[in-house]
Amino acid sequence: MSSATLEVAPSLPVEAVPAADMTHEHFMENYFKPRVPVLLKNACAHWDFMRKWTRDYLTGEMGDFQCTVARDSRPAYSKEKCSLREYFQQYAHLSTMTFETFEPENQHLPRLLEDIPLPNPFFARTGINAYFFFHANADGGSLPHCHMDAFNLLQYGTKHWVMYDADPEVAPQGWEVLKQCHEDYGAGTFSRDWFAEGPEQVRRAGVATYECEQQAGDIVFIPEHFSHAILNLAENQGMVIITKRPGKVYKKEAGSGYSPNKAQLKV
Known part of the structure; x- marks a missing residue:
């Protein structure tokens, strides 16, 4: 479909909601189930990771975690690996993520999740599919991509987000726009x-x-199949939790990025 035949669509603000009084029921009914992005203000401001995750703490407690060194804004395509300790010693001027899948039935909570309260008003241990720590340089970020439902927890820094619905069935035009973006913005x-x-x-x-x-202490909820791009306005660090929708069956796809969703695109 030619863009010339379409009306210019609006730019809308993501609703910013004070999270202090947010209940799980309200979040599920008003944002999660209907796939509505939301900025949850100060939602994780008092969680342990906010004060504990200094560079010394991370390298001392989790320095052996394998991470990806991202030299552009397509981290899921990056192949360069090192330990988190090596990253902070040699590559902290770039960006990284430590991606891990999660098995809720495992009795041992992974070290990266020990400083995140489970359950909380937004997600519980049983719903987590994957998680990753991230550290990113100022003026970096992520190009448009989509995956399963995700919660971006920001420990410090500032990030500018742009999102749009790219569900192949619900928003086919958004899906076509996202596919074109992946053709236009390659390696580097x-x-x-x-x-x-x-x-x-x-x-x-x-x-x-x-x-x-x-801002630091905020959580951004990105609904499944919502394309999202990030521009870092400052150096930042935090955690992303990726969850499964209750009752939905996910099939593993070879070469998938963050999740086993068939209709995802990775960056």
């Missing part, structure tokens, strides 16, 4: 390149975008 490209014109191009294709700015 950065989110700052996309942010210069990408959001406007999405809207000119008739797809509404949602934007917000995340």
Whole structure:
């Protein structure tokens, strides 16, 4: 479908909700089930990881974790590996993530999750599919991509988000826009390149975008199949929790990025 035949779609703010009084029931009914992105203000501000995750603590307690060194804004395609200790010693001017799948039935809680309260108003241990620690440089970020439902917990820093629905069945135009983005932004490209014109191009294709700015202590909920791009406004660090929808069957796909969703695209 030609974008010339479509009306320019709006840029909408992601709803910012104070999380202090948020109940699990309210979150599920108003955001999770209907697939509505939301900025949960100060939702993790008092969780243990916020005060404990200094560089010395991470290298001392979790320094042997294998992580990915990202030299562009497509971390899921990066092949360069090292320990978290080596990353902070040699590559902290770049970006990294330590991606791990999770088996809820395992009696031993992984070290990276010990400082995250489970359950909390947004997700429980039984729903977690995967998780990863991230550290990212200023002016970096992630190009548009999508996966299962995710919760981005920011320990420090500031991030600018742009999201849009790219579900192949619910929002086929958004899905086509996302596929085109992956053709246009290959290896060696950065989110700052996309942010210069990408959001406007999405809207000119008739797809509404949602934007917000995340601060330390905030959680951003990204619904499944919502394309999302991040521009780091400062050095940042935190955790991402990826969850499964209750009652939904997921099939493993060879070469998938963050999750076993068939209709995902990775960056």
